[in-house]
Amino acid sequence: MKAVHGMQWKSKVLSVRLAKPKADPILKKRKLDEEPLNIQIANVVTPLWNIPYEEQLRRKEKEVEGVLQKLTREIGNNNKAMLPWLFVQKEKYNKICCPLEALRPSPVQTEYRNKCEFVIGVGADGEDKTVGFRLGKYKGGSCAVVSPSETTHVSSEAKRVVQGFQQFIRTTPYAVYSPETYEGHWRQLTVRTSRIKQTMAIVFFNPQKLQEEEIEELKQSLHQYFTEGKESGITSLYFVRMGQRTSAGTEDLPCEHVTGEEWIHEELLGLKFRISPHSFFQTNTPAAEVLYSAVGEWAQLDQDSTVLDVCCGTGTIGISLAKRVKKVIGIELCQEAVEDAKANAEANGLTNVEFHCGKAEDVFPTILNAVVSPSVTAIVDPPRAGLHSKVILAIRRAEHLKRLVYVACNAKAAMNNFIDLCRAPSNRVRGAPFRPVRAMAVDLFPQTMHCETILLFERVDYIASKLLNVWDTSHKKRGFKNHVDFKQLCTRESETSASYQQTHLCRPPPWL
Numbered sequence: 001m002k003a004v005h006g007m008q009w010k011s012k013v014l015s016v017r018l019a020k021p022k023a024d025p026i027l028k029k030r031k032l033d034e035e036p037l038n039i040q041i042a043n044v045v046t047p048l049w050n051i052p053y054e055e056q057l058r059r060k061e062k063e064v065e066g067v068l069q070k071l072t073r074e075i076g077n078n079n080k081a082m083l084p085w086l087f088v089q090k091e092k093y094n095k096i097c098c099p100l101e102a103l104r105p106s107p108v109q110t111e112y113r114n115k116c117e118f119v120i121g122v123g124a125d126g127e128d129k130t131v132g133f134r135l136g137k138y139k140g141g142s143c144a145v146v147s148p149s150e151t152t153h154v155s156s157e158a159k160r161v162v163q164g165f166q167q168f169i170r171t172t173p174y175a176v177y178s179p180e181t182y183e184g185h186w187r188q189l190t191v192r193t194s195r196i197k198q199t200m201a202i203v204f205f206n207p208q209k210l211q212e213e214e215i216e217e218l219k220q221s222l223h224q225y226f227t228e229g230k231e232s233g234i235t236s237l238y239f240v241r242m243g244q245r246t247s248a249g250t251e252d253l254p255c256e257h258v259t260g261e262e263w264i265h266e267e268l269l270g271l272k273f274r275i276s277p278h279s280f281f282q283t284n285t286p287a288a289e290v291l292y293s294a295v296g297e298w299a300q301l302d303q304d305s306t307v308l309d310v311c312c313g314t315g316t317i318g319i320s321l322a323k324r325v326k327k328v329i330g331i332e333l334c335q336e337a338v339e340d341a342k343a344n345a346e347a348n349g350l351t352n353v354e355f356h357c358g359k360a361e362d363v364f365p366t367i368l369n370a371v372v373s374p375s376v377t378a379i380v381d382p383p384r385a386g387l388h389s390k391v392i393l394a395i396r397r398a399e400h401l402k403r404l405v406y407v408a409c410n411a412k413a414a415m416n417n418f419i420d421l422c423r424a425p426s427n428r429v430r431g432a433p434f435r436p437v438r439a440m441a442v443d444l445f446p447q448t449m450h451c452e453t454i455l456l457f458e459r460v461d462y463i464a465s466k467l468l469n470v471w472d473t474s475h476k477k478r479g480f481k482n483h484v485d486f487k488q489l490c491t492r493e494s495e496t497s498a499s500y501q502q503t504h505l506c507r508p509p510p511w512l
Contacts, residue, residue: 037124041146045133046153046447053109057443060451061103064441065096067411067453071418071436072097078423079433098455101440104294106287109446111155114193114266115283118162120169120176120186121145129176131166131189143179153447157233158191161201164232165189168225172218177206185210187242192275195285198264200236201226202255202277207241215241223259236260238277251278251334263340269293269320273344279337280313287444291407291452292320298438298456299377299405301325306373308401310360310380310391315341315353317379317407322350326373330355331363361390368398376400381407386414392421396431404434404457411453421457432461 005016035043042049048056075097076086089097106112123130124144133151136142148154148162169176169186177184188204203222207215219239226234237258255277263274266281269289275281282288295317301307305325309318312330314337322328322345330353332338338357345353356363360382378401380387386408395401404421408414421434434457441451 037146038150040124040135041133041148042151044135045148045151048449049152049447053105053446056446057103057105060441060443060449061100063449064103064411064439064451064453065100067415068096068098068100068436068439070415071422074415074419075422075435078419081424082422082433082435085435098436098439101438103441103443103451104290106284106443106446107290108284108286110152112284112287112446113153113155113158114195114281114285116148116154116158116191118148118189118191119145120188122176123147129166129170129186131162131169153445155193157193157197157199161191161199161232161234162189164226165201165203168222172221174205174218183208190277192264192277192281194264194266194275196265196267197233198235198261198266199233200238200260200264200275200277201232201234202238202240204240204242206243219256219258227259234260236262236264240277268316271319271344271348273314273316273319274340274347275314276336276340278334279340280311280334281316282444284444287442288316291442291444291454292317294440294442294454295379295405295407296321296324298454299379299403301377302375304373305375305377306371308364308368308371308376308378310364310378310387311382312341312355313337313381315344315355317381318353319344319348319350321379322348322353326352328353329367329371331360331367332357333359359388361388361394364391365394365397368394368401371400373400375402377403377405379405379407382414382417384410384413386410386417389416389420392417393429396421396425396429396433399431399459399461402459406455406457408453408455409450411455418455432459434459 001016004014007014048059072086072090072095075082086097093099118131119134120129120131121134121143122128122145123132124135124146130145130147132145132147134142135144135146149159174186175184177187185206185208187206190202190204192200192202205218222237222239226232226237237260238255239258240253240255242253263276266273266275266285268285269292273281282291299305299307299321301321301324303324303326307318307321307325307328309315309328309330312318312332313334315330318328318330319341330341332341332355335357338355341355345355356367376398378395380391395404406414406417418436420429422436423429423433425431425433436455437458438456439453441453443451445451
């Protein structure tokens with residue numbers, strides 16, 4: 001190294017330094033395996049647990065900014081008429097299509113989850129019938145389970161239920177279910193808690209070839225164990241038969257009530273909500289209050305407004321807004337959740353709320369076409385994969401729907417929805433496009449990389465009056481003398497065909 005460093009070779013001066021080879025994967029895995037189990041499981045379920053909370057928020061905000069940058073590019077690619085507007089927005093908002101407001105933190109950073117799903121398997125410490133979280137995925141070669149006792153995001157109430165349930169199943173003759181051989185019985189435990197100290201436990205069990213009498217005897221044992229002198233805190237207990245090769249968390253399986261109340265109840269924004277075993281309810285209640293308050297603020301509602309609450313779950317968003325508007329119409333796939341939503345509206349003394357059960361893509365178009373209101377706003381809070389394309393197409397066709405608030409638990413997965421809302425009209429996508437005008441993230445999942453993202457979309461013709469001065473403002477601010485100068489600027493921003501430039505960029509876009 002000394003001899004070669006500084007040597008001249010073909011009129012170039014050579015430089016030598018020690019290489020930094022990539023870490024040996026076997027050594028890396030061996031090092032991870034040597035860590036205490038509580039550290040290993042924390043790295044799996046709460047990967048940001050040892051990072052200061054302010055830094056967690058900064059990372060999440062950066063992630064959302066990246067999503068908006070991609071959306072900005074996609075809007076330009078799929079709706080060329082928006083290029084002049086996009087250029088102005090990018091100049092104003094640091095290369096993104098709309099202002100990104102400061103991320104709102106969670107009021108609580110530990111023990112915040114009100115719903116946890118625990119698997120049942122062989123413990124990483126060798127103990128059989130362990131209830132907790134898996135260290136890895138089956139395809140990764142590890143099904144070992146670690147207790148949640150030292151995890152930061154699980155509530156103390158849920159940990160107490162896990163401990164009691166683990167003690168119970170170890171007294172039974174039934175083995176844990178094996179995803180490798182499809183043998184065994186105990187599969188999963190779901191625990192739901194509320195701020196008013198109510199706890200629901202849902203036990204998932206594979207009956208295999210057991211007789212009905214044996215299953216009934218097991219349910220009776222569960223009843224006795226959790227009601228006779230045991231301080232588990234359970235106020236509602238359910239039993240679910242999960243058959244062969246059924247994936248965990250399947251929500252269409254019938255729940256058999258074992259003991260206690262049929263529901264648990266929660267308070268949110270001063271309102272009361274009942275929650276069934278399969279009903280969706282945000283997993284961080286204090287942060288959900290922050291989220292729903294922002295949604296209500298952004299929706300800009302008044303007494304003439306009609307709100308369409310799509311994927312409404314137990315009705316939390318619509319019910320929290322009902323007193324401000326003329327009518328709320330909720331749509332939800334889960335029948336249990338719809339029944340909860342109706343009961344919640346009644347419990348809170350609301351008469352201007354109605355809920356419909358069905359797939360959003362089947363129910364929403366009919367309801368949307370039947371709504372007669374001078375002010376219609378849709379609020380959508382879909383599952384991780386986003387809305388079905390049929391729902392997006394129905395939204396685009398409904399010209400009387402002027403404003404849309406989209407709550408995304410995974411903004412990357414919802415990108416196709418965002419693009420379809422903004423793309424140029426075509427034979428497939430009819431109706432004037434929408435445009436993002438505000439964005440913000442709310443942290444509902446501290447210690448992880450996940451967060452909720454809110455985007456406010458407004459239909460192009462709805463805000464045309466606000467944009468009448470965009471052209472003038474742009475060329476005056478930048479010193480453009482005519483449309484040709486603006487054309488040249490837009491050409492540098494995006495590669496467009498000569499024919500398109502002649503058609504669209506040499507004059508203000510049609511929506512101006």
